[in-house]
Amino acid sequence: xxxxxxxxxxxxxxxPATFHILLALCAGDRHGYGIIQDVEERTDGAVRLxxxxxxxxxxxxxxxxxIVEPRNPVGVPVDPRRRYYRITPFGTEVARxxxxxxxxxxxxxTGAGLAAPETP
Amino acid sequence: MxxxxxxxxxxxxxxxxxxxxxEMIALFVERDAAVGAWGRVGLLLEAVAEEVPHAVAxxxxxxxQDLRFAARSLTRARAFALTAVLVTAIGVGANTAAFSxxxxxxLRPLPYPEPGSLVRLCEGPxxxxxxxxxxxxxxxxxxxxxxxxxxxxxxxxxxxNAANLVGGGEPQRVAIAAVTPEVLPLLGVSPRFGxxxxxxxxxxxxxxxxxxxxxxxxxxxxxxxxxxxxELNGAPFRVIGVMxxxxxFPSRDVxxxxxLAFTAEDYEDRxxxxxxxxxxxxxxxxxxxxxxxxxxxxxxxxxxxxxxxEETGASFFRLRDEMSPRYRVLLLGLCxxxxxxxLLTCANLASLLLARAAGRERExxxxxxxxxxxxxxxxxxxxxxxxxxxxxGVAGVVVAAAAVPLLTTLVPGSLPxxxxxxxxxxxxxIGAAFTLVTGLGIGVVPALRAGGGWGWDALREGGRAGGxxxxxxxxxxxxxxxxxxxxxxISAGLLxxxxxxxxxxxxGFEPESVLTLKTALPRPEYDSPVRRSTFYDEVLSGVRALPxxxxxxxxxxxxxxxxxxxxxxxxxxxxxxxDWASLRFITPGYFATLGIPxxxxxxxxxxxxxxxxxxxxxxxxxAERHWPDDEPLGQTFDIAFQARTVVGVVDxxxxxxxxxxxxxxxxxxxxxxxxxxxxxxxxxxxxxRSAGDAMGLLPRIREIVAAADPDQPISDVRMLxxxxxxxxxxxxxxxxxxAALAVIALLLAGVGIHGLLxxxxxxRSREIAVRLALGAAPAGVARLVLSDGLKLALxxxxxxxxxxxxxxxxxxxxxxxVEPADPVTIAAVVxxxxxxxxxxxxxxxxxxxxxxxxxAMKAD
Numbered sequence: 001x002x003x004x005x006x007x008x009x010x011x012x013x014x015x016p017a018t019f020h021i022l023l024a025l026c027a028g029d030r031h032g033y034g035i036i037q038d039v040e041e042r043t044d045g046a047v048r049l050x051x052x053x054x055x056x057x058x059x060x061x062x063x064x065x066x067i068v069e070p071r072n073p074v075g076v077p078v079d080p081r082r083r084y085y086r087i088t089p090f091g092t093e094v095a096r097x098x099x100x101x102x103x104x105x106x107x108x109x110t111g112a113g114l115a116a117p118e119t120p
Numbered sequence: 121m122x123x124x125x126x127x128x129x130x131x132x133x134x135x136x137x138x139x140x141x142x143e144m145i146a147l148f149v150e151r152d153a154a155v156g157a158w159g160r161v162g163l164l165l166e167a168v169a170e171e172v173p174h175a176v177a178x179x180x181x182x183x184x185q186d187l188r189f190a191a192r193s194l195t196r197a198r199a200f201a202l203t204a205v206l207v208t209a210i211g212v213g214a215n216t217a218a219f220s221x222x223x224x225x226x227l228r229p230l231p232y233p234e235p236g237s238l239v240r241l242c243e244g245p246x247x248x249x250x251x252x253x254x255x256x257x258x259x260x261x262x263x264x265x266x267x268x269x270x271x272x273x274x275x276x277x278x279x280x281n282a283a284n285l286v287g288g289g290e291p292q293r294v295a296i297a298a299v300t301p302e303v304l305p306l307l308g309v310s311p312r313f314g315x316x317x318x319x320x321x322x323x324x325x326x327x328x329x330x331x332x333x334x335x336x337x338x339x340x341x342x343x344x345x346x347x348x349x350x351e352l353n354g355a356p357f358r359v360i361g362v363m364x365x366x367x368x369f370p371s372r373d374v375x376x377x378x379x380l381a382f383t384a385e386d387y388e389d390r391x392x393x394x395x396x397x398x399x400x401x402x403x404x405x406x407x408x409x410x411x412x413x414x415x416x417x418x419x420x421x422x423x424x425x426x427x428x429x430e431e432t433g434a435s436f437f438r439l440r441d442e443m444s445p446r447y448r449v450l451l452l453g454l455c456x457x458x459x460x461x462x463l464l465t466c467a468n469l470a471s472l473l474l475a476r477a478a479g480r481e482r483e484x485x486x487x488x489x490x491x492x493x494x495x496x497x498x499x500x501x502x503x504x505x506x507x508x509x510x511x512x513g514v515a516g517v518v519v520a521a522a523a524v525p526l527l528t529t530l531v532p533g534s535l536p537x538x539x540x541x542x543x544x545x546x547x548x549x550i551g552a553a554f555t556l557v558t559g560l561g562i563g564v565v566p567a568l569r570a571g572g573g574w575g576w577d578a579l580r581e582g583g584r585a586g587g588x589x590x591x592x593x594x595x596x597x598x599x600x601x602x603x604x605x606x607x608x609x610i611s612a613g614l615l616x617x618x619x620x621x622x623x624x625x626x627x628g629f630e631p632e633s634v635l636t637l638k639t640a641l642p643r644p645e646y647d648s649p650v651r652r653s654t655f656y657d658e659v660l661s662g663v664r665a666l667p668x669x670x671x672x673x674x675x676x677x678x679x680x681x682x683x684x685x686x687x688x689x690x691x692x693x694x695x696x697x698x699d700w701a702s703l704r705f706i707t708p709g710y711f712a713t714l715g716i717p718x719x720x721x722x723x724x725x726x727x728x729x730x731x732x733x734x735x736x737x738x739x740x741x742x743a744e745r746h747w748p749d750d751e752p753l754g755q756t757f758d759i760a761f762q763a764r765t766v767v768g769v770v771d772x773x774x775x776x777x778x779x780x781x782x783x784x785x786x787x788x789x790x791x792x793x794x795x796x797x798x799x800x801x802x803x804x805x806x807x808x809r810s811a812g813d814a815m816g817l818l819p820r821i822r823e824i825v826a827a828a829d830p831d832q833p834i835s836d837v838r839m840l841x842x843x844x845x846x847x848x849x850x851x852x853x854x855x856x857x858x859a860a861l862a863v864i865a866l867l868l869a870g871v872g873i874h875g876l877l878x879x880x881x882x883x884r885s886r887e888i889a890v891r892l893a894l895g896a897a898p899a900g901v902a903r904l905v906l907s908d909g910l911k912l913a914l915x916x917x918x919x920x921x922x923x924x925x926x927x928x929x930x931x932x933x934x935x936x937x938v939e940p941a942d943p944v945t946i947a948a949v950v951x952x953x954x955x956x957x958x959x960x961x962x963x964x965x966x967x968x969x970x971x972x973x974x975x976a977m978k979a980d
Contacts, residue, residue, distance in 0.1 A: 032143045033150055050166070051147050052174030055140040059178075083143055 003093050011064070014098045017053050022066065022087060022095040029073035031082040032058070058085060066091035121152060121160060125167060131175035133182050134495040182496075186503035193504065200476060201508060204469055208512020208558055210864055211465030213519025216551040218458040218857075220520065221527045222451040223550065224541035230440055231366050231537065233308035234400075239410065240442060241265060241275065241397030244435025246418065252442050252534065254435040256393040259386040261421065265397065265434065268417045271410035275399035276302030278370060278380060284642045284833050285338075285376070286351040291833035293640060294334065295373045296352070298380035304329065306400045307369060314346035314361030317379045327379060328357040332365040334375040352376070353642030354831075368536040370398070390428035398439065411436050443532035446933065450530055450854045453931050457608055457861050462554065464604045466561030467597040468868050473505060473562055474594050475879050506559045513555025517543075520551060529853040594876050595912060601872045602916025603923060605865035606953050610924030611931075612862040613945035615855045618936040622848055628773035629679065630715030634840035635814035636678055639825055639832050640804040649730060653791055655828050656707055656803065662824035668812035673710035674790065674803035676703070678840070680847050683776045685801065686783055689759040691746050701742055701786045702775050703760060705793065705801050711737075711770055713809045714840075721753045721768030728789035735789065737768035742784035759786055760801075761794045777847045779936060807840070814839065851934070866956055869916070873960035877909055881964045889971050898969040905968045909961035910954070917953055921946060 014022070024030055024038035036049050061067045065088060073084035087095070125148050129141050148167065155163055194201040229235045243261060244254035257265070257277070266275045278299040285292045304316040316329055328350060330338070339345035349356045357378065368374070380395075401410055414434040422429045521543050528540045541547060639659070646652050656674050663672040677685055688698030708724050710716075719740060728735050736759070743752035743766070755766045764786075775782040790803050810817060818837060825832055881888070888901055928940025938945075 032140075033147045036147070050170040050174075051144040052171045054147075055136075055144060056174055056178055056181075059136065059139070060181075082146070 003090055008094050008097045011094050012098055012101055017049055018057050019098055020047055021057055022091055025067060025085060025087040029070055029084045029086045031084050066094055124164060128167060128171050131172060132178055136178050186500050189500060190504040190507045204472060204508045205512045205515060207465050207468055208509050209515035209519050211462045211558060212513050212516025212551060212554045213523060214458040214461050214861060215554045216516060216520035217523035217527060218454045219550050220524060220541045220547040221530055222455050225447060225451060225531055237401040238439040239399055239401055240437055240439055241399060242435040243393060243432050246431055246433035251445055253396055257395050257397060258390045258393045259382045259395060260390045262395055262397055263387060264421055265417055269413050271401055271405045271413045272399040273402045274302050274306040275397055276300045276306055277395040277397050278303050279395045282640060283352040286831050291831050293638060293833045293835035294375045296376045296378055297370055297374045298378045300380045303398055309364065309367050311361035312364045313343055316361050326355060326357045327360045329361040329363060329377040330359055331363055331375040335362045354645045371534055371536060372539060390425060407438060442534050447530060447532045449931055449933055450850060454854055454857060457858050460604045460608050461861050461865055464601050464865050464868050466558055467600045468872050469562035471594050471597045471872055471875060475875060505562050509555055509559035513551060517548065517551040527853060529849045598872045598876050598912050599915040601869040602913050602953060603920035605869040606917050606920025606949055607923035607927060608862040608865045609949040610945055611927045612858045613949055614928050614935055614938055614942060615858060617938045617942060617945060618934060619848060619851055619855055621936050621938060622778050625778040627778060627844055628716060628771055631840035631844045633810060633814055635808045636838055636840050637806050637834050638804050638836040639806060639834055641802055643799055649791055649793060658828040659824055660707060663808055663821055666817055666820055668810045670809045670811055671709045671713040672808045673713045674707045675710050675805050675807065676705045676801045676803050678805050678843060679773045679775045680777050680843050687759055689757055689786060691757045699745060700783050702783045703801065704787050705790045705803050706787050707790050707803060713807045716773060717771045719769045719771060723768060724789040729791045734762050734764045734792045735767040736764035737770055737787040738766055739770055739772045739785040741772050742786060743769050745784060760798060870956045870960040873909055873912055873957055874963065877905060877961050877964035881905060881968045885971055888968050892971060902965050902969050905965040906961050909957050913953060913957035917950055
């Protein structure tokens with residue numbers, strides 16, 4: 001699917017919380033608490049989203065069409081009382097663009113001799 | 121815990137809360153379960169720190185969204201938006217202007233530190249009454265009031281004067297206040313440069329303090345002006361200080377302060393009253409306590425000096441209150457009128473917004489059914505009306521800035537404040553307050569109405585109903601508009617009639633084509649009567665020789681300008697009952713120049729010199745009062761230290777202005793003055809009647825005066841017509857504004873009626889079409905619509921007339937005898953209102969009559 005590159009570029013750089021939420025949703029539909037847990041696990045507890053941050057971001061992502069509320073969430077044990085969110089193709093494209101932006105940045109930093117070799 | 125968190129969530133906009141609140145609570149519960157008792161406290165604190173900024177941010181996001189939406193929907197409805205902004209601008213502008221001026225004159229603290237404790241002291245009748253300084257104090261009474269009262273922290277004295285300022289540019293006539301050393305320090309304002317008079321004033325060389333304005337104009341703002349010398353009435357004075365720009369005392373025309381010290385001789389005569397007191401009350405002493413204290417002192421003085429102080433009391437008032445009570449009525453009337461206009465503005469806009477809301481019912485219902493909460497929609501509507509009002513408010517402040525200068529005649533010159541209020545924070549605050557009131561007034565009612573009113577109904581009814589309740593509310597609003605505009609119109613009408621009545625009063629002289637100017641001869645230079653006569657003769661013979669000049673003369677003071685100058689006159693046998701007369705010294709030709717009719721006898725003549733029998737010309741009322749049954753010519757009476765023989769009788773003149781009764785007048789020949797006395801009665805005003813362009817003579821007159829005395833300044837150049845017009849200037853300023861407000865009000869009410877009828881006609885187009893199709897006569901349909909309009913008008917006219925009657929009674933002091941229930945005015949206004957109703961109904965009626973049944977039925 002093609003998107004207007006300007007629409008994508010307009011959203012960059014993404015705030016870290018937004019990027020984390022998109023990453024969490026890339027793995028499948030999640031409800032709010034699921035997103036928080038996912039982000040916390042993925043970052044070894046370094047990033048803990050607050051409820052306010054989460055839902056404000058979700059509201060904005062919904063408005064801009066990066067995520068949607070699916071009628072039939074898939075991939076997880078579904079709790080019918082909760083609201084689930086799913087990343088849209090546009091959201092995926094934005095997340096990709098942000099990833100490209102970050103890797104370019106990392107390459108630049110490495111070229112400048114900044115990157116410390118990371119031990120596995 | 122959960123309850124606390126739930127309360128915290130109330131900070132978010134309701135729409136956000138409804139959307140995510142349950143989720144957030146669920147999340148909080150899960151976290152809550154995961155931590156221990158201590159962790160809970162931390163969790164809650166963390167939540168507070170987290171949610172408050174987020175809530176604020178969400179509110180801003182909603183606001184931004186609403187603003188974007190408002191901008192979009194308002195650009196679509198450009199005519200509506202423009203009308204709303206314009207109407208708001210007029211309402212806010214009129215109120216900001218009127219209230220800024222009223223606040224400036226009536227409320228705002230005077231520009232001195234702790235102005236509340238500043239008071240003024242004069243002499244007045246023992247029984248009180250009157251306003252302001254009733255009569256000046258004698259130095260002796262001032263001294264005794266000061267020593268015997270215990271209310272003042274400081275009390276000082278001053279008198280007002282004027283002098284010819286010479287040196288450095290054109291000779292200039294300046295207003296002066298001679299002040300005791302207490303006066304300037306007690307006001308609490310430090311000089312901009314230099315110093316003010318010290319306590320040992322009498323030992324110093326003659327010194328002056330200059331106003332900022334005079335320093336700028338005379339010394340070009342040179343800081344080294346302090347120490348230089350100026351010449352006042354021929355005597356040198358050293359400049360010791362310059363006051364700051366916003367300092368005025370005792371009134372704003374005073375530009376020079378000279379020191380005042382009393383000698384033992386000054387204290388001798390208790391009837392020689394020429395100073396006024398100004399003081400600061402002791403901390404903790406109230407105004408009322410001080411007044412009682414001074415009354416007691418006055419009683420003791422009356423006992424001690426029965427000859428002079430029998431009738432003498434203290435006229436004691438706050439520095440703030442030194443103005444005619446008329447200004448208060450004028451200003452309050454203006455404020456009342458502008459508030460009416462604001463009410464009208466709000467009613468009109470609310471009605472417009474209601475119509476808009478009714479027109480948008482479908483749109484809103486669709487949005488509501490798509491999930492937009494009611495709160496969200498109400499908020500959207502409110503934002504929209506606030507955007508409109510804000511734009512209107514900004515434009516209103518511009519309107520106010522333009523309108524305030526028109527109101528400067530309503531700022532009394534007797535107060536020590538600037539001539540007009542600046543557009544400062546206070547004025548802007550007033551503007552903002554009125555904008556807010558308007559925003560609330562026009563936004564909330566329709567929004568609440570809308571909030572309660574729609575849902576599925578609007579969709580189901582196919583948008584035909586329009587909502588009877590809402591139209592009833594609009595009808596109320598339109599009725600209110602009519603009522604307010606009728607009240608305003610009648611008030612303006614009454615005032616117009618009052619002004620006509622005042623202007624039709626015969627001033628007793630013919631002000632047309634009379635040029636006047638002032639050349640006040642300085643003493644002691646002109647102490648010699650011969651020298652004064654030489655000056656008058658030179659100037660007058662020069663002026664009379666100018667082409668077009670019919671006559672010219674000198675007088676002590678112009679009518680309506682010099683309203684005082686009152687002297688007791690006694691006739692033989694009635695020495696114990698003096699009668700007050702306004703006393704003027706004149707040169708021959710004064711009556712001819714002013715067009716005052718000579719009734720009997722003769723004018724003063726050049727032959728009436730100081731060594732000839734002393735004569736007088738009296739006014740008709742003076743003659744009637746003293747010799748009701750006898751021939752006045754040849755009678756003698758006592759005035760100004762001399763017995764005088766009546767040689768002529770002239771008609772009366774309105775010395776105190778068109779609206780006030782004046783004392784009878786006595787005119788004396790200029791040379792017949794007691795040696796060394798009555799300096800203040802020197803003729804100083806030149807009056808010139810000319811056949812052609814009087815103002816064009818001015819350069820020649822300047823040359824003539826300069827030839828007679830090169831150091832003699834000319835001031836107060838004006839046409840006598842302007843003086844008479846100035847007598848009613850404050851009235852006319854108020855009237856103009858009020859009339860403008862009334863006309864705007866009438867137009868707004870007309871627009872309101874038109875809007876409502878147009879709307880009902882379009883809502884009822886089906887019904888009307890059916891009637892027409894069934895054979896109803898167009899005349900019947902027209903009657904239907906017109907009678908709707910007239911019902912609306914009558915609904916407003918009756919309370920409007922009642923309101924006007926109440927307003928008229930409140931300002932009866934301004935009506936100059938016109939009845940508040942003046943039938944002519946009321947009938948005229950009611951006719952006007954009905955005409956306006958018919959005009960407003962015209963288009964909707966035509967549209968109704970021309971409705972084609974086919975199109976109307978097809979519309980849905």
